[in-house]
Amino acid sequence: MENDILIEARGLTRRYGPNVAVEHIDLTLRRGEILGLLGPNGAGKSTTMKMLTGNLAPSGGTVKINGIDLASDAKGAKQHLGYLPEQPPVHPELTVDEYLEFAAALHGVAKKDRAAALQRAKQSCGLTEVSRRLIGNLSKGYQQRVGLAQAIVHRPPVIILDEPTVGLDPIQIREIRSLIAALAQEHSVILSSHILPEIQAVCSRVLIVNRGRVVFHQSMAELAAAAVPSYLVQFRNAPATLELPGVTSVSALGDGRFRIECETSHDPREALVERSVANGWGLIELRAQTRSLEEIFVSLTSGDTTDELRKAA
Amino acid sequence: MSPVFAIARHEARRIFVSPLAWTVLAVLQFILGMVFFLTLAQLAAEPGMLNEQAGVADYIGGSLYGFSSILLLLIIPLLTMRLFAEDRKSGSLTLLTSAPATLTEIVLGKYLGLCVFFLAVLVLMAAMPLSLLAGTNLDLGRIAAGLLGVFLLMLAFGAAGLFMSTLTREPVIAAVGGFGLLLVVWLLEAMAYGGGMFSELFRQLSLIGHFEKLRRGVFDTADLAYYTLFIVLFLWLSVQRLDLERN
Structure with missing residues (x-):
């Protein structure tokens, strides 16, 4: 089924007791788009992503992935997802091949297609040389890549990446960034970060979240034109x-x-x-x-001016 | 392939690449081998113990499987502690929870993986008495009942341990909790001795009572039903607990 809107979240809300972590977030991801989710630490980015991937049940609102409701048909909806959480979900005692083989099987890649799927994922993430090494012995950057390979091995239409460049050195960051840009040729990506240049470099649309609310939502092209x-x-x-x-x-x-x-x-x-x-x-x-994303970000997320600016926007 | 089998295969592989599983198997085999040898030596010294009612299988199987139940009580929580607690701690549980698999499939998969390890234990325990076939006639039915008892006991311990592992993110706490839980269910038998109106209830609920019958070679569907219910209950509780975590 071809569908142009891959993720549609409406009124997504999450409460932890009396605390509201995310309040009424609307989010749409179209085919071939890289959506940047930007916000200071603790703004609700990870919570939002956990709700989008079915790891956290929303207190309110709905998520549809490729037209399938996540609440009523979680299994069907998750089939279209690849998710890299903040901490790569790798098993240090396995080799890269063993681990990716499992990830592929888990996501329903048929046995005869698995070798090819593994090969492709390893190639995209630059892991071919470390196939037979234990994940626990790899550096943080490589573990991050293994996590990324896990998210794309079944070629999902939607990839959700939670802070994929945290803890990497500048060269690794650049590599991961170009990898994400390459992935966007075939997949749609949601990317969260609090690093502005990262979002600016790869995203086609940006959503700034602060204190659980969307405070800014524009495409990069609009942003450049309006500057x-x-x-x-x-x-x-x-x-x-x-x-x-x-x-x-x-x-x-x-x-x-x-x-x-x-x-x-x-x-x-x-x-x-x-x-x-x-x-x-x-x-x-x-x-x-030009008025950079950074200025917008700082003005929207710092201190008490937030409310005024949102009204103005 | 259904995700259950994919997870089971993966879990079994993870158990067998960890040194813990091999250490457990080695220690278990060493101790049980000692028990086996001592019983055999005792039997050789006093052949008069054998008569029409009690043969070699009764002595060897009885003491071996009786002793193994205590060992398993100590060892299985160590194996189950990692199932969910460690994955939660390292963040790798997210791989399963964001994959197209239901919570029931995840729990069943992990449990089946654990069962593969139990089968390995069972093979070791079967091999010792069966080695006697070379020199004597064995009551194979008796041995089979004992092995079935051990296997059911392991499955029950495994289910309870798995549940404890879903409760926490610290493997050690899961192990201690699992051990405590098993010991309490085990000791319900002792409460039954006290008499009183609930004594029959306690006797029926105790893990050890049902095992004792099988160890003596009595196969009763009631015991099988007990273990099945015990296992289903704890696996169901595990699914409920994981579901709660999402909410």
């Missing part, structure tokens, strides 16, 4: 005032530095350089800035 560009300039002999066509505001930052904001259609850089040369201002720095 108001601003420019940072610094002169050695700064003029008292700057007036340029198309510029909406100029604020002096001291020490000869200015922040210039202007209309989206207008790029003031050329004009700035020409004037600087003509008037001998001594331009030493000129830089374009």
Whole structure:
């Protein structure tokens, strides 16, 4: 059954006694999409993912995976899922092959297809050379890859990854990141992280969660388009005032530095350089800035401003 | 292949790659071998003990399987403690709970894997008396009843131990809890001696009473039913407990 919406969660809520960990989260994952779930520690990312994968029963709301309701047909729904929890669920006493073979059997890969499935998963995750080694003897990065291989061995349409790069070194992070991007060719991915560049680098859509609520939800393309560009300039002999066509505001930052904001259609850089040369201002720095995900994240998740911003958004 | 068998195969493999299983088998075999040898030596010294009513199988089988029940009580909680507690601690239980398998299938799979280990124990226990076939006539029915008793006892211990393992994330606590639980059910027999209105009830509930009959070579469907109910009860409780964890 072809279905364009692979995960549809409506009004997902989870309470632990009086504490509300997740409150009314709506989430949709379409085919071929990488959705980034972003939020500070303890925001409810992992709880949300546990509910999406059927490891935690929601206190309210529904989850549909590939059109199958997770509550009423858990087995059928889970067939379409691959899940890498925060801690890779590996058995240290087994070899990579033994472990992946079990993961494949568990997810219903037929015996005759299993060798090929293993081969493909190992190839995607760069595990071919360690096939016969004990998982317990592998480094953290490799164990993470084994966990990832486990999630993709049965080629599920949906892969859910909970902080897949935690505890890895920068090179491993880069490798895992490119692996996720490669996976997105065939699978849809939900990825959680509190590392912003990671989300920015791979995701096509981002959902920021704070204190169990969705506070921001936009595609990366929209985010880029909506960004108001601003420019940072610094002169050695700064003029008292700057007036340029198309510029909406100029604020002096001291020490000869200015922040210039202007209309989206207008790029003031050329004009700035020409004037600087003509008037001998001594331009030493000129830089374009867009409002990054980081700024949005910080403004949405820090302190008491959250509520105001959500109203404004 | 149904997930039950996939999990069972995997669990059996994990038991047999761990040094714990082999240590348990070695210790068990060493102690039982000693008991077997001592009984045999005693019998050789006093052949007059044998008569029309009691043959070699009664002596050897009786003492061997009687002694093994105590050993199993001590050893099986050590094997069952890992089933869920360790997986929960290491986070690898998530692999099962997010896979397309129901909780019942997960519990059954783990339990069946454990049964593979029990079969290995059973083979060891059968081999000792059967080695006597070379030199004497054995009452094979008697040995078979004893082995069936041991096997049922192991299955019952295993189910109770598995349940204790679902309750906690610390394997050691699961082992201690399993041991305590088994000992209490075992000792219900002692409470039956006190008399009183519940004495018959306690006698029926005790693990040891039902084993004793089989050990003496009496096969009663009531005992079989007792063990079946005992096993089903604890496996069902395990499923309930795991379901509770999701909520």
